[in-house]
Amino acid sequence: MSYIADEKLENTTIVRKYRELLSVLYHKTNEEQRKQIRKAFVLATNAHNGVRRKSGEPYIYHPIAVAMICCKEMNLGATSVVCALLHDVVEDTEYTLDDMRDMFGDTVAEIIDGLTKIEDLVLDDRSSSIQAENFRKIFLSMSKDVRVILIKLADRLHNMRTLESMPPEKQLKIASETSYFYVPFAHRLGLYSIKSELEDYAMRYTDPAEYYNIAAKMKETEEERATLIAEFVKPIQESLLANGIHAEVSSRTKSIYSINQKMLRKKVNFEDIYDIFAVRFVFDSPADEEFEICWKIYRIVCMLYQTNPKRDRNFLTHPKANGYQSLHVTAMSKAGRWVEVQIRSRRMDEIAEKGLAAHYKYKEDGEATEDADVNDRLEDWLSKTREILNSKDSDALDFLNEVKLNLGLKEVYVFTPKGDMKSLPAGASVLDMAYALHTNLGDHCIGAKVNYNIVPVDKVLENGDQVEIITSKKQTPKPEWLELVRTPKARRSIRDFLKTEQTRLSSESQKESDENAELRKFQQKVSEEISNKSLDELIDEQLTATPNVFMLDEKYDIIKYVLADCCNPIPGDQVVGFQVADDKIVVHQTNCPHAIEQMSKFGNRIIKTKWRKGQHIAFLSGIRISGFDRKGMIKEIIDVVSSQMDLNIRSLNIETKNNVFNGTLMLYIQSVRALTDLIHSLQKIDRIEKVERIGYDV
Numbered sequence: 001m002s003y004i005a006d007e008k009l010e011n012t013t014i015v016r017k018y019r020e021l022l023s024v025l026y027h028k029t030n031e032e033q034r035k036q037i038r039k040a041f042v043l044a045t046n047a048h049n050g051v052r053r054k055s056g057e058p059y060i061y062h063p064i065a066v067a068m069i070c071c072k073e074m075n076l077g078a079t080s081v082v083c084a085l086l087h088d089v090v091e092d093t094e095y096t097l098d099d100m101r102d103m104f105g106d107t108v109a110e111i112i113d114g115l116t117k118i119e120d121l122v123l124d125d126r127s128s129s130i131q132a133e134n135f136r137k138i139f140l141s142m143s144k145d146v147r148v149i150l151i152k153l154a155d156r157l158h159n160m161r162t163l164e165s166m167p168p169e170k171q172l173k174i175a176s177e178t179s180y181f182y183v184p185f186a187h188r189l190g191l192y193s194i195k196s197e198l199e200d201y202a203m204r205y206t207d208p209a210e211y212y213n214i215a216a217k218m219k220e221t222e223e224e225r226a227t228l229i230a231e232f233v234k235p236i237q238e239s240l241l242a243n244g245i246h247a248e249v250s251s252r253t254k255s256i257y258s259i260n261q262k263m264l265r266k267k268v269n270f271e272d273i274y275d276i277f278a279v280r281f282v283f284d285s286p287a288d289e290e291f292e293i294c295w296k297i298y299r300i301v302c303m304l305y306q307t308n309p310k311r312d313r314n315f316l317t318h319p320k321a322n323g324y325q326s327l328h329v330t331a332m333s334k335a336g337r338w339v340e341v342q343i344r345s346r347r348m349d350e351i352a353e354k355g356l357a358a359h360y361k362y363k364e365d366g367e368a369t370e371d372a373d374v375n376d377r378l379e380d381w382l383s384k385t386r387e388i389l390n391s392k393d394s395d396a397l398d399f400l401n402e403v404k405l406n407l408g409l410k411e412v413y414v415f416t417p418k419g420d421m422k423s424l425p426a427g428a429s430v431l432d433m434a435y436a437l438h439t440n441l442g443d444h445c446i447g448a449k450v451n452y453n454i455v456p457v458d459k460v461l462e463n464g465d466q467v468e469i470i471t472s473k474k475q476t477p478k479p480e481w482l483e484l485v486r487t488p489k490a491r492r493s494i495r496d497f498l499k500t501e502q503t504r505l506s507s508e509s510q511k512e513s514d515e516n517a518e519l520r521k522f523q524q525k526v527s528e529e530i531s532n533k534s535l536d537e538l539i540d541e542q543l544t545a546t547p548n549v550f551m552l553d554e555k556y557d558i559i560k561y562v563l564a565d566c567c568n569p570i571p572g573d574q575v576v577g578f579q580v581a582d583d584k585i586v587v588h589q590t591n592c593p594h595a596i597e598q599m600s601k602f603g604n605r606i607i608k609t610k611w612r613k614g615q616h617i618a619f620l621s622g623i624r625i626s627g628f629d630r631k632g633m634i635k636e637i638i639d640v641v642s643s644q645m646d647l648n649i650r651s652l653n654i655e656t657k658n659n660v661f662n663g664t665l666m667l668y669i670q671s672v673r674a675l676t677d678l679i680h681s682l683q684k685i686d687r688i689e690k691v692e693r694i695g696y697d698v
Contacts, residue, residue, distance in 0.1 A: 002056065003055055003057060004056075005052075005056060013061075014045065014058065014061070017065075018041055018064060020068070021037075021064060021068050021071070022037070024072050025078070028077065029077070029078050033077075033078035034078075036078060036082055036104065037078060037082055039103070039104075040085040040104070043085075043086065043095075044063050044085045044086055044089060045060050047089045047092075047093040047094075047095055048063070048093070051092070053162070053165065054165040055165035056165075062088070062158060062159075063084060063085045063086070063088060064085070066084040066085075066154045066155050066158050067081045067085050067154075069084075069154035069158060070084045070150070070151060070154045073193065073194065073354065074150055074354055074355070075354050076150060079107060079111075079147070080111075080147050080150065080151060082108055083108055083112055083115070083147065084151050084154060084155075086100065086108070086112055087115045087151060087155060089112070090113075090116050091115075091116045091117055097112065097113050097116075107145075110141065110145065111151070113141065114137065114141025114142065114148035115138075115141075115151060115152060117137075135181060138152060146189075149185055149189075150189070152182075153182060153186055153194060156178060156182045156198070157194055159174065160175075160178060160197075160201035161201070163175070163201065163205065169606050169608045171205045172205060172206065172576055172590060172599060172606060173599055173600075173603035173606055174205075175201070175204075175206050176595070176596040176597075176599035177599075177603065178202045179199065179203075179596055180600035181600060183199055183202070186198060187322065188321070189322060190320075190323050190351060190352065190355030191354065191355040192324075192352055192355070193353050193354075194355075196255040196257070196258070199258070200255050200256050202257070203256060203257045203591075205590075206596060207260075207574075207590065207591035209574070210591070214259055214260055214270060215256055218276075221276075225277055228333060228339075229251045229339075231333070231334060232279065232331075232333045232334070233249050236249075236301060237249060239300045240297065245283060245293060245296060245297065246284070247281040247282060247283040248282045248283070250279075250280050250282070251278070251279050252279075252280060253276060253277045254273075254275065254277060259276060267690075275338060275340050277339070278339070278340040278341070278342055279340070280342040280343075280349075281297055281342070281343050281344075282344055282349045283297075283345060283346065284345070284346050287347065290316075290348070291317075294327045294344065294345070295327070297327075297343045298329055298343060301329055301343075302329065302331075304331075305331035305332055306331065307329050307331045307332070308331075308338065311330035311338075311340070312330070314327060314328075315327065321423070322355065323351050323355070324348075324351065324352050325344065325351065325352070326344040326352060327342070327343040327344065328341065329341050411423045411425055412425075412426055412463045413463055413464070414433060414461050414462075414464070415467070416437070417467075417468045422436055422437070424436060424461065424486070424487060427460060428461055428485075428486045429458050429460055429484050429485060430445065430448040430450070430456070430457050430461065430469070431445055431457045431458070431485050431490055432461075432487045432490045433469065434457075435485070435490035436490070441469050441471060442477075442490060442493055443477055443497060444471040444475045444476070445457055445469055445470070445471055445475065446472045446475045448470055449467070450465050450467050450468075451465060451466055452466075457484060458484045476497070476501075477494045560584050561587050563586075564586050564589075566588070567589040567592035567594070567595070568622070569587055569588060569589045570619045570669060570670075570671060571611040571619070571670060572611070572671045572672025572675075573672055574589065574590045574591070575588065575590065575610070575611070576588055576589075576599065576606060576608075576609055577606070578599070578602070580605075585607055587609055619668065620650065620666065620668055621669045621693070621694070622664060622665060622666040622667070622693070623664075623665050623667075623679060623691055623694060624665075624694055625637070625682060625688060625690070625691050626660070626662045626688075626689055626690045627660075627689040628689070629656045629660065629661045630687050633661070633685070633688075634652075634654060636685050637663075637665070637682065638652070640678070640681050640685065641665070641667060641678065644681060645674070645677065645678050645681065647668065647669060647674070651665075652666075675693060679693070
């Protein structure tokens with residue numbers, strides 16, 4: 001249904017939305033701050049006057065919504081709300097940063113500058129990415145003021161909530177960007193609710209079939225879950241009251257994206273996931289009594305229900321990197337279903353839901369910092385980002401990869417010989433530890449003593465390891481070291497040393513190497529080719545030949561296409577084309593992780609792609625089969641494929657061990673429908689337990 005403009009109603013709605021914003025902010029702002037917010041609202045309303053979103057609604061709805069997310073869902077203050085209201089003014093209107101500085105001061109101007117995209121950037125070659133350059137600008141601003149990324153997250157969240165009005169190719173680009181870049185940031189900052197919502201929205205557009213399939217199953221089991229939770233919670237609440245503990249109880253259902261990831265990771269069906277929902281107990285208490293009350297509630301749950309010790313999680317004494325604190329215990333309900341119980345104080349719950357930003361204070365808002373631990377954690381992460389900014393490598397895509405690596409949440413805690421603790425990403429090696437202590441230690445590291453045992457530089461460290469770095473003056477970094485490290489600091493230090501060494505050797509020889517000369521010639525040649533025919537011109541030519549959409553057709557010989565071997569798309573799959581050369585398009589499934597990564601970095605190369613109906617081409621695809629072996633099994637499989645389905649087999653490999661078999665069947669097939677029919681037919685064979693399509697690695 002198209003939007004029908006009604007200016008009188010719209011004006012009333014704008015005023016109502018603004019008043020709702022003020023009502024949320026009122027208790028934590030003073031009169032002067034409210035004046036600044038009103039000033040920003042009036043300016044934004046006038047600046048965007050007459051402009052409408054793709055949905056047809058007045059554009060001003062968007063900045064008001066972003067401001068509401070900042071204050072209501074992130075607990076940010078007046079300065080953030082002012083910046084949220086103005087975040088698109090400089091980018092989309094005649095107002096300049098100098099205007100912002102004159103009217104609202106340096107802080108607001110700097111944050112808005114960080115939020116303003118680079119539009120007129122001239123890219124040197126095809127490997128450049130304007131998206132990467134824009135993200136780099138955000139990171140540069142974020143290293144000075146974390147509110148830049150927080151407002152950007154709020155902006156992206158509202159855009160995802162209203163994405164249905166955008167064209168399909170734009171939806172794919174924005175959804176891919178969201179899952180690849182914004183979700184890790186929300187996770188690292190502890191914005192659990194926002195992270196989950198972004199993941200679900202991204203999946204809705206990159207894998208709509210599976211999204212709506214799980215959503216339907218969630219709806220079907222909603223009433224059953226509600227009954228189970230009520231029966232499970234009742235005896236716990238009664239016991240809590242008897243022990244003088246007052247706690248609010250709520251239930252949380254796992255997000256659709258999380259359920260899908262678990263189904264893929266565990267290779268199980270929806271019905272086989274036992275922790276689809278969790279029950280949460282939140283209590284008010286002084287800070288020095290939080291842990292004691294958490295453990296009291298834990299003991300009550302354990303007395304009432306059988307629990308699974310392997311699923312216990314103590315995030316009280318060992319918080320996650322994003323500040324998350326809680327005590328988890330998994331209990332068996334009377335209905336025979338496992339239920340995860342989360343136990344936390346009000347303070348812990350606020351950080352868990354609204355992230356570190358909920359407790360991070362800013363001097364210009366007139367608020368004194370109270371939670372030093374939260375500030376330390378956020379500053380520690382920001383300092384790691386600043387380290388990456390110091391890299392001599394100016395390539396924006398490399399920079400983005402380094403920052404994304406820094407967003408990893410799983411960590412290990414290791415110790416120096418003196419007992420000082422260091423946190424490193426899971427999978428970190430001895431080399432990572434050496435560089436974390438000092439660049440000089442890393443450059444000359446030859447190994448270490450881990451728990452008093454001598455180990456090589458590539459030894460992966462585990463929680464609780466005590467590490468003593470061993471060095472030699474003769475040791476220097478090697479190119480292969482880049483494959484052994486996980487931390488941005490180690491990777492950057494190794495690269496910097498190798499570049500410096502290469503420059504030194506060139507200076508001593510007084511001549512450039514043949515390799516560098518060839519590289520410059522190649523770069524010049526590529527630049528000349530690109531300048532002769534732009535990507536836009538190529539796409540225009542393509543769309544002239546095949547209007548609106550690139551059709552996957554064996555007769556199309558102007559631009560060649562190949563099917564990505566990471567996801568093996570076949571007719572019936574939702575697909576997207578990605579231009580990698582002037583005459584070549586690679587076709588991926590839209591939910592393929594590799595495609596999502598590429599679309600998030602090079603959105604301008606996305607080609608809207610469809611299968612041509614009625615084509616009769618056979619595509620190589622494959623399925624995995626597993627079950628219990630018996631005589632005649634292989635013959636029945638071949639009969640189904642060749643005789644019943646009339647399909648051409650390329651290869652069939654089956655291995656049997658202890659009466660359990662696993663097989664891989666590669667065959668030529670014409671569509672997803674045919675592949676689905678084959679899977680259903682094979683599943684009917686006696687003793688076959690699982691049949692699944694071979695797809696991309698998750």
